[in-house]
Amino acid sequence: MRGVYLPGNSTTVLRDDIPVPTPGVGQVLLAVGASTICGSDVRAIYREHLGSGPEGYNDVIAGHEPAGTVVAVGPGCRRLSVGDRVAVYHITGCGQCAECRRGYFISCTSPLRSAYGWQRDGGHGDYLLAEEVTCVTLPDALSFVDGACIACGFSTAYEALTRLHISGEDSVLVTGLGPVGLAAGLLARKLGGRPVLGTDPSPERSQLALDLGAVDEVVSPEDLAGSRAGSVTAAVDCSGSGAGRRTALLALARWGRMAFVGEGGRMDFDVSHEVIHRQITLIGSWVSSVGRMAELMDRLVVWDLHPEVVVSHRFDLADSATAYQLVDQGRSGKVALVPGHHA
Incomplete structure (x- = not known):
């Protein structure tokens, strides 16, 4: 499989020799349908690696705004099945602290906390290994690009x-x-x-x-x-x-x-x-909770509002360098990486 990495110095690296992961306990494997680019990726990783701890980049596949289809389910999964469409809440926490119990994995302070695209492989790849607890079912009325926009920005x-x-x-x-x-x-x-x-x-x-x-x-x-x-x-x-x-x-x-x-x-x-x-x-106000994310999806369907309207450009993973350069200019709408997209 392919995956996009951010080595700093305003560059991207596309690798095409990455093994497709196998889901473990409580995990699902997604075929990525869309993965949008966040300004935080540009601010703290793309230009130069600024952060440590929650903002530290661990040389993983980038992208913390993914949506896709479940193609494999690991042991212990009780909610999702092969074929389900999901968007991914972009942090996984310890699952035990007060913030995690409230669904605010973003605020987890445990060493077990990790962010997709920052400390663990993210959505800028053909496949993504995700924790079931971070996956929110994507209504049929919403596209994968909608779901990616919801994962963080919306x-x-x-x-x-x-x-x-x-x-x-x-x-x-x-x-x-x-x-x-x-x-x-x-x-x-x-x-x-x-x-x-x-x-x-x-x-x-x-x-x-x-x-x-x-x-x-x-x-x-x-x-x-x-x-x-x-x-x-x-x-x-x-x-x-x-x-x-x-x-x-x-x-x-x-x-x-x-x-x-x-x-x-x-x-x-x-x-x-x-x-x-x-x-x-x-x-x-720092990101959202996984429950609030699910609530928003339901409201978007009722409101007939599609987050993808803010997406001005779509690129295949092979064109990730162009995509990140565009975001870095700060003049476009949202930019999405869509595996297999042809301009």
């Missing part, structure tokens, strides 16, 4: 919006209109938010957000800090930049709520004047 956005309790009473700002920002805008509208505003320094991404209906209006940071300051009740920062976060904070009305989703960077603010005296609620 679930991350949905978690933040549910923690903000977005409803029809809210006006919403999304700072950073990359794939997660697009997801946040689309989902905020389905939850009743109106209007949904967006801001991003990339004109291509801003236009894509408008074309997809992810936002009602794209607003400049200058307007959000000036005439539009205090104009929204909730904000989701997907930019991961101090400037984007500050824009979101200034745009909030009194008693506003803000979720930090974008990774990296720093932020400084006057705590008393800008947060305490304005009664602002700040929330850090």
Whole structure:
């Protein structure tokens, strides 16, 4: 089988001599249908290997946003069968700690914790060995590319919006209109938010957000800090930049709520004047739970919303170098690796 590795230095390596794994106890083997590229992969692995621990890259097949079909089942599996279609929650935890029991494998602090595409082989291959407990059944109405988008980006956005309790009473700002920002805008509208505003320094991404209906209006940071300051009740920062976060904070009305989703960077603010005296609620939201991911799939079917609408490019594994270069430019929508795809 083939698999894509990320050695650093903004390069990819495609190997075609990898043995197809055999599922062990509680594991299933998936034929990968799609594996999308996350900005975190670019930030912390593709350009250079920055992290350790949960963000350490262990020279494994990359990709933590996979979906596919079960082709083999190991001993002890009780839920999945050959032929089932699934998306994969991209962390496996110890299964015993309080966070794992709540389904938040992302927050497991055990040495047993491992992330697909970071510490264990991920989805940028023809096959993927997955723990049954991390697999969420993919409804027939959703495609493999839909499922890959849900595996991280859409679930991350949905978690933040549910923690903000977005409803029809809210006006919403999304700072950073990359794939997660697009997801946040689309989902905020389905939850009743109106209007949904967006801001991003990339004109291509801003236009894509408008074309997809992810936002009602794209607003400049200058307007959000000036005439539009205090104009929204909730904000989701997907930019991961101090400037984007500050824009979101200034745009909030009194008693506003803000979720930090974008990774990296720093932020400084006057705590008393800008947060305490304005009664602002700040929330850090890291990915999602496996239960919330399953809940989102059910809602997407009801809403007739297909996450793959944010995918602007699809490539075969053989074209992974082009795919990662495109994501690194920061101007496209979501990019998917689809084994066997022909441009």
